[in-house]
Amino acid sequence: MYCKYCGAELLEGQTFCADCGNQVGKLFKEEKPKKAGLDVGMLVWSILGMYFCGAFSIPALVMTILASVGTVEESKIRLNIARRFNTVSMIFGAVMNALVCLYILFYVVFIMMMLGMA
Numbered sequence: 001m002y003c004k005y006c007g008a009e010l011l012e013g014q015t016f017c018a019d020c021g022n023q024v025g026k027l028f029k030e031e032k033p034k035k036a037g038l039d040v041g042m043l044v045w046s047i048l049g050m051y052f053c054g055a056f057s058i059p060a061l062v063m064t065i066l067a068s069v070g071t072v073e074e075s076k077i078r079l080n081i082a083r084r085f086n087t088v089s090m091i092f093g094a095v096m097n098a099l100v101c102l103y104i105l106f107y108v109v110f111i112m113m114m115l116g117m118a
């Protein structure tokens with residue numbers, strides 16, 4: 001096999017001509033990174049989290065969506081971030097809900113005491 005650009009002899013499987021530097025063979029097929037696809041579980045968690053626990057789930061939702069368009073490796077990293085945000089959001093939501101419940105409880109007790117006194 002000879003280079004079609006300069007005529008130099010080529011070795012079997014050579015991709016570039018050693019003489020002129022032109023590409024003479026096929027490049028290795030670039031492995032297309034696998035697309036990750038949407039993690040439905042994380043998406044549901046993020047949306048539920050946003051509904052119940054607030055703002056921390058927004059970055060989780062964004063990361064989940066970004067993870068669906070990235071490669072598998074990128075997706076893993078993004079889903080990890082999403083998971084962290086969802087976890088924080090869950091803890092934050094639980095604390096907030098507990099506080100609201102306590103507040104309502106105290107409020108009810110307070111009203112009952114006022115009514116009892118009247």
Ligand SMILES: [Zn+2]
Nearest residue numbers: 003006017020
């Ligand atoms: Zn050549």
